[in-house]
Amino acid sequence: MDREGYIEDDETIIIGASKELIDVASYLYEYDEAVFAQKLESRHDRTCPICLESYVWKDRLRMLACGHIFHDNCSVSWLEKNSSCPICNAGIAVTALAVKTHDSHNCLNCRKPEEPCTYHKMRERLLERVSTFQKAEVRNSLKKSDGKPKGQQSMVDDSSRA
Numbered sequence: 597m598d599r600e601g602y603i604e605d606d607e608t609i610i611i612g613a614s615k616e617l618i619d620v621a622s623y624l625y626e627y628d629e630a631v632f633a634q635k636l637e638s639r640h641d642r643t644c645p646i647c648l649e650s651y652v653w654k655d656r657l658r659m660l661a662c663g664h665i666f667h668d669n670c671s672v673s674w675l676e677k678n679s680s681c682p683i684c685n686a687g688i689a690v691t692a693l694a695v696k697t698h699d700s701h702n703c704l705n706c707r708k709p710e711e712p713c714t715y716h717k718m719r720e721r722l723l724e725r726v727s728t729f730q731k732a733e734v735r736n737s738l739k740k741s742d743g744k745p746k747g748q749q750s751m752v753d754d755s756s757r758a
Contacts, residue, residue: 613679613688618658618672621692625732627655635728636665645683646670656734661692663721686718695719 613621625632629642632651636642643650644667651657656668664683666674671682680687698715700706705713 610678612676615672615676617679617689618675621661621688622671623659623726623729624668624734625657625659625729626734627651627653627657628732629653631729631732635725641665644670646674657732659722659725659729660686660688661695661722662686662718663725691715691718695722 629651632642645664646666647670649667651667657665658668658671659665660671660681662681662684664681666682674682675688679689681691694715695718698719700716703713703716706716
């Protein structure tokens with residue numbers, strides 16, 4: 597059975613994301629090699645994983661909360677059919693919420709000495725990239741009204757307790 601927003605394959609149902617969810621759970625940028633080259637070291641990072649074309653000046657790019665970057669049109673087309681990242685398969689709604697609200701002091705997985713949890717690593721990567729890419733920003737619905745990334749204040753508070 598196929599319905600708009602649903603793809604059914606045996607027992608698996610994949611639900612696409614609305615445009616509103618995509619906008620809320622991501623960052624939108626215009627590609628500027630001088631800005632992005634600082635964090636996108638390999639040539640693979642400078643290529644859209646969906647269409648496999650290299651990013652060129654002024655391309656609109658979308659970064660998901662997991663930190664993966666795609667052409668805006670490619671990511672929207674993908675996410676409207678499947679609401680998870682095409683690279684890491686993280687659901688965009690859950691990941692955006694978990695990354696924005698992650699508290700390493702109350703996270704049982706972060707207390708393990710071996711390695712921080714996945715959301716802690718995603719949060720660190722996201723905040724680092726947001727800080728670097730801010731010059732290329734088009735629109736960012738993950739920001740608070742004061743202009744800082746949502747959750748950044750608690751990130752500062754977390755590091756001061758360490």
